[in-house]
Amino acid sequence: MKYRIWYSTESFADFIIANTNLKNKIYTKKKMYESDANNSKNFHTMPDHIKKILYLDAPDLIIEIDHEPIFSVEVSTEAGTGHNVFQRFARLAASVENNVPSFYIYPEAVIITRQNTAPRWDKINPLVFKALDDVMSIYKIPSLFYYFPTDYPHDAVTSPNLLKKGVKYDQNRNYAGSPLATDSEMQLMFSAMNEIIGVVENQGVIRGRENLLNKRLIIDRRTFMNQEFIVKGGTMNTSPLSATLKIPTQYLLNYLRKHENTHYQIGELLKSRNETIIYKVDAKFRGDPYPGALAAIDYLLCREGKSFEERKYNLVMVWGNLTIDNVNNTLNIISTKSTINDFISSVQASENKNILSKEYRLSDNFCGTVKKS
DNA sequence: CACCTGGGCGATTCATCTCA
DNA sequence: TGAGATGAATCGCCCAGGTG
Numbered sequence: 001m002k003y004r005i006w007y008s009t010e011s012f013a014d015f016i017i018a019n020t021n022l023k024n025k026i027y028t029k030k031k032m033y034e035s036d037a038n039n040s041k042n043f044h045t046m047p048d049h050i051k052k053i054l055y056l057d058a059p060d061l062i063i064e065i066d067h068e069p070i071f072s073v074e075v076s077t078e079a080g081t082g083h084n085v086f087q088r089f090a091r092l093a094a095s096v097e098n099n100v101p102s103f104y105i106y107p108e109a110v111i112i113t114r115q116n117t118a119p120r121w122d123k124i125n126p127l128v129f130k131a132l133d134d135v136m137s138i139y140k141i142p143s144l145f146y147y148f149p150t151d152y153p154h155d156a157v158t159s160p161n162l163l164k165k166g167v168k169y170d171q172n173r174n175y176a177g178s179p180l181a182t183d184s185e186m187q188l189m190f191s192a193m194n195e196i197i198g199v200v201e202n203q204g205v206i207r208g209r210e211n212l213l214n215k216r217l218i219i220d221r222r223t224f225m226n227q228e229f230i231v232k233g234g235t236m237n238t239s240p241l242s243a244t245l246k247i248p249t250q251y252l253l254n255y256l257r258k259h260e261n262t263h264y265q266i267g268e269l270l271k272s273r274n275e276t277i278i279y280k281v282d283a284k285f286r287g288d289p290y291p292g293a294l295a296a297i298d299y300l301l302c303r304e305g306k307s308f309e310e311r312k313y314n315l316v317m318v319w320g321n322l323t324i325d326n327v328n329n330t331l332n333i334i335s336t337k338s339t340i341n342d343f344i345s346s347v348q349a350s351e352n353k354n355i356l357s358k359e360y361r362l363s364d365n366f367c368g369t370v371k372k373s
Numbered sequence: 374c375a376c377c378t379g380g381g382c383g384a385t386t387c388a389t390c391t392c393a
Numbered sequence: 394t395g396a397g398a399t400g401a402a403t404c405g406c407c408c409a410g411g412t413g
Contacts, residue, residue, distance in 0.1 A: 008404095078406050082378045087405090114408060122408085125377085239378050283380050293379095 001201060003027035006062040013061055015170065015178035016073065019186070020193045022063070032062065049098075059091045059102065068205040071101040071196050075179070077148055077167050079110040079122035082239040086128060086296045087289035092143050093299065096135050097306070099209055101142040101196060103189060104132070105179060109152040111159060111166040119156045121166065126234035127241070127300070129225045134299040136222065138306060142212050144192060144221050145228075149183035192217055240279065240293040241300060247324060247331075249276045249314060254330040269309065276314035277301050280322045282335065290317070 003025045007013035010029065017023050049069060061073040072095040074088045085106060095102040106128075109121035132143045149168035151159040159166045168180040179186055195217050200208035212218055228234075249271065256266055279297050281290055294317055302311040320335025 076405080079408080081376090081408090084379090084406085112408060120375095123376095242378070281379080289379085 001025070001065055004064045004067070005029045006032040006064070008032055008060050009177065011174060011176045012073075012075065012178050015172075015175035015181070016061060016063075016193070018175070019181050019190050021197050022193075025197075059088075059095060062095075062100075065200060065205060069095075069098070069100040070200050070205060070209070071095075071103060071193065073103045073105070075105040075148065077107055077110065077165070079112055079165075080106055080124035080128070081122045082125060083243075083289050083293045085125050086131070086240060086293040089128070089131065089292040090295040091292075092132070093135055093295050096139045096141045096143050099139070099141055099206075101144070101209065101212060103193070104128075104143070104145045105148045105189070106145065107148040107150045107152070107167055109150060109166070111151075111156045111162060119159075119162060121152055121156050123152075124232070125238060126229045126232035127236075127238050128296070129229035130234060130236070131296045131300050133222065133226060133229075134303070136213065138299070138303055140213055141209060142192075142196075142218050142222075144189075144218070145225050146189040147185045149180040149185060188221070192221060236300070240297060243280055244297060244301065245278045245280065245322070245324070246313065247276055247278060248329070249274055251324065251329050251331055252276050252278075252314070252316065254328070255333075270314055273311065273314045276316055278316050278318050278322065280318045280320075282321050283319070 003022060005013050005017065005022070005027055007029060008031075010031075013029055017027070049064075049067065059072040059074045063070050063072070072091070074091050076088060078084055078087070088104065092102040092104055106124065109123040111119045112122045113119040129145060132145055135143045151161050151166045151168065154160070154166075156162070156166065161168055168183065169176075170178045170180050172181075175181075181187075181190075195215055196208075196212060199212060199215065202208065203211060213222075253266060253271065260266055277297065279290075279294055283290075294315070298308070298311070298315050302313045302315045304310055304312050318331075318333055320333045323332045325332055
């Protein structure tokens with residue numbers, strides 16, 4: 001069996017290989033081209049089954065066996081307060097939505113030093129554990145969380161790794177930026193990765209993946225994650241759910257009505273659900289961290305099936321200051337920071353990245369295609 | 374005043390342009 | 394045609410300020 005390891009950062013790929021059974025396998029490493037937007041020249045060379053995982057966002061690592069992905073890995077050392085821990089959530093979800101198990105490595109807490117205050121730990125928002133569990137419930141595919149090693153709960157001010165914000169990195173220079181391999185969390189993660197490798201080798205990738213949630217090692221991890229949600233005081237009222245509202249869909253339809261005419265009718269799917277979840281942000285229009293939080297809200301509140309059509313509630317994102325008008329049964333949205341035009345201009349700008357819109361012709365010597373000048 | 378929320382930016386990378 | 398300059402998109406991460 002041949003393994004292929006797609007990476008964004010080669011040192012992290014080497015780190016995972018060296019610490020798992022991958023080191024004993026026949027494998028090749030390849031650089032991952034992450035999107036049409038960031039690398040339009042090379043993205044089309046990515047195999048289709050990898051593109052499917054990249055459709056929302058690119059993970060740090062994808063491992064495949066005979067051209068079939070077996071797991072993906074995402075790693076971050078950011079302070080996971082508020083909605084930050086959900087920034088990478090779309091990547092984990094995109095992987096699982098394609099039946100590919102995903103791993104998330106994230107610190108339990110990171111030391112942040114603010115103006116006029118002593119350094120202190122910014123702790124993870126435990127709601128991420130509930131969101132991952134909901135993803136697992138829907139897809140029956142593991143999406144496992146492991147703590148990036150830190151000094152936590154050591155006192156922040158005297159933390160041995162205070163200069164690194166309390167985060168513990170591997171000492172080996174070849175694995176620069178990777179987590180400390182000897183840490184117990186990382187050891188557990190390597191075991192889970194080895195378990196997946198063993199199962200798919202014995203049962204085949206397709207059947208193997210479906211049986212992974214029944215494996216003791218993975219059941220135990222899922223239990224741990226559920227416990228962390230409770231132990232750390234997780235509720236269904238914290239960020240980003242605190243920025244959501246549930247409204248009668250009729251309010252939304254009344255608001256949108258002014259845009260309906262003979263040429264445009266609001267779709268039946270939107271109308272078919274009685275209630276709508278609104279995620280409201282009053283920020284400048286941009287990516288991070290909102291798309292990840294939006295994906296998490298989908299799983300935490302709306303989804304009841306594998307496709308986005310299978311939602312109990314509509315999921316709508318509002319850019320701007322939203323108020324509910326209970327007199328006229330509609331919405332009021334006022335924004336000074338961003339408007340729908342920001343979205344439209346972003347879409348227009350990406351037209352430049354569309355390789356189909358560019359003119360190509362065969363080069364004179366027929367060695368390939370070149371852009372017409 | 375501890376905790377939580379959520380709006381923000383700089384560094385990096387890569388494609389494309391410009392000029393010799 | 395190639396090298397350096399330029400501009401833009403993305404990634405990775407930041408922590409001020411509000412709240413109870």
